[in-house]
Amino acid sequence: MSQETILEVKDLRTSFFVEGNEVKAVDGVTFDVPKGKTLGIVGESGSGKSISALSILQLIDSPGKIVGGEINFKGDNLLKYNDNQMRKIRGNQISMIFQEPMTSLNPVYTVGQQLREALKIHRGLGKEAGTEKAVELLELVGIPSPRSRVTQYPFELSGGMRQRVMIAMALACDPELLVADEPTTALDVTIQAQILELLKELQDEFHMSIIMITHDLGVVAETCDYVAVMYCGKVVEYADVNTLFKNPRHPYTVGLLNSLPRSDVDQEELEPIKGTVPAPHEMPKGCRFAPRCPFATDLCHEKLPALEDIGEEEQIRCWIYTDEWDGDPEVKVYEPEQRTSED
Numbered sequence: 435m436s437q438e439t440i441l442e443v444k445d446l447r448t449s450f451f452v453e454g455n456e457v458k459a460v461d462g463v464t465f466d467v468p469k470g471k472t473l474g475i476v477g478e479s480g481s482g483k484s485i486s487a488l489s490i491l492q493l494i495d496s497p498g499k500i501v502g503g504e505i506n507f508k509g510d511n512l513l514k515y516n517d518n519q520m521r522k523i524r525g526n527q528i529s530m531i532f533q534e535p536m537t538s539l540n541p542v543y544t545v546g547q548q549l550r551e552a553l554k555i556h557r558g559l560g561k562e563a564g565t566e567k568a569v570e571l572l573e574l575v576g577i578p579s580p581r582s583r584v585t586q587y588p589f590e591l592s593g594g595m596r597q598r599v600m601i602a603m604a605l606a607c608d609p610e611l612l613v614a615d616e617p618t619t620a621l622d623v624t625i626q627a628q629i630l631e632l633l634k635e636l637q638d639e640f641h642m643s644i645i646m647i648t649h650d651l652g653v654v655a656e657t658c659d660y661v662a663v664m665y666c667g668k669v670v671e672y673a674d675v676n677t678l679f680k681n682p683r684h685p686y687t688v689g690l691l692n693s694l695p696r697s698d699v700d701q702e703e704l705e706p707i708k709g710t711v712p713a714p715h716e717m718p719k720g721c722r723f724a725p726r727c728p729f730a731t732d733l734c735h736e737k738l739p740a741l742e743d744i745g746e747e748e749q750i751r752c753w754i755y756t757d758e759w760d761g762d763p764e765v766k767v768y769e770p771e772q773r774t775s776e777d
């Protein structure tokens with residue numbers, strides 16, 4: 435990787451142990467987050483995005499367990515940290531926001547009390563200084579009349595305002611890395627755009643790195659610099675955002691893009707990816723996508739391809755791009771001229 439990397443996730447494995455079976459939710463995930471940039475993690479529901487995020491912060495509860503890999507944050511492997519060391523990182527150098535603020539905000543405390551608590555733990559601020567900082571943070575995230583809002587309870591706020599409060603809490607300690615797990619999925623489109631815009635502004639102001647988890651390629655296009663596409667607990671493609679949209683390589687990425695509504699294609703012509711995500715106990719032994727892939731050969735069904743570098747900042751897990759490819763040599767999984775060329 436040519437630029438400075440703030441977080442390097444290497445071969446991360448997180449499993450759930452249920453009724454004697456191991457469900458490999460995150461099955462050897464590798465990606466880098468370049469400093470000051472936004473990495474998108476995209477994939478259908480159940481692909482292991484949230485479990486990857488929770489693993490970074492070591493928020494995996496039993497029956498889940500991180501069973502392997504490295505999570506190098508500014509050069510230190512967080513998986514070697516004890517609970518106490520992790521508590522100092524969480525909400526401080528790395529913070530997280532979730533899809534549904536109502537589950538993360540405590541309904542019985544006011545917005546101000548909750549912000550003050552975070553500021554007390556990580557910054558040692560007392561009540562008065564905490565309240566002043568809380569008002570400042572609410573103002574920063576665009577909440578009108580912040581001084582009166584600090585005394586309100588979460589239920590008194592709209593969904594968009596609650597998500598702004600969550601962002602304020604996440605920013606309370608100037609994190610270097612913000613992990614946002616579907617932060618706008620529960621919001622309507624107008625509010626969604628405002629929240630994404632806010633995150634971008636805050637990133638410019640504070641030079642944060644962001645991991646943006648989403649199932650929505652529209653959100654990726656708007657907010658991300660780099661993208662990791664996940665399928666069945668694995669990264670299948672990693673590229674910068676322009677390369678990914680203009681020159682997607684993995685048939686799964688192409689499928690996701692083809693099912694994305696675009697201005698140049700009629701709604702009826704969109705082709706959703708055929709088939710469904712395999713159940714954990716029916717995981718194909720070869721490429722996880724082979725059963726749904728229009729190009730799959732025996733090799734694909736038999737052997738799992740590795741995630742390989744194919745450019746300076748591009749990685750792909752697909753037999754088509756290897757010397758071993760035994761299918762149609764002409765196979766093209768994308769038609770560059772069909773992609774939108776507005777930009």
Ligand SMILES: Nc1ncnc2c1ncn2[C@@H]1O[C@H](COP(=O)(O)OP(=O)(O)O)[C@@H](O)[C@H]1O
Nearest residue numbers: 450457459478479480481482483484485486714
């Ligand atoms: N509490 C749990 N118990 C058992 N399996 C789980 C649990 N949570 C997640 N998983 C498994 O991990 C997979 C990935 O989950 P998740 O990371 O939440 O997906 P995503 O965020 O991409 O929608 C799920 O499909 C499921 O098989």
Ligand SMILES: [Mg+2]
Nearest residue numbers: 483484485616
């Ligand atoms: Mg999720």
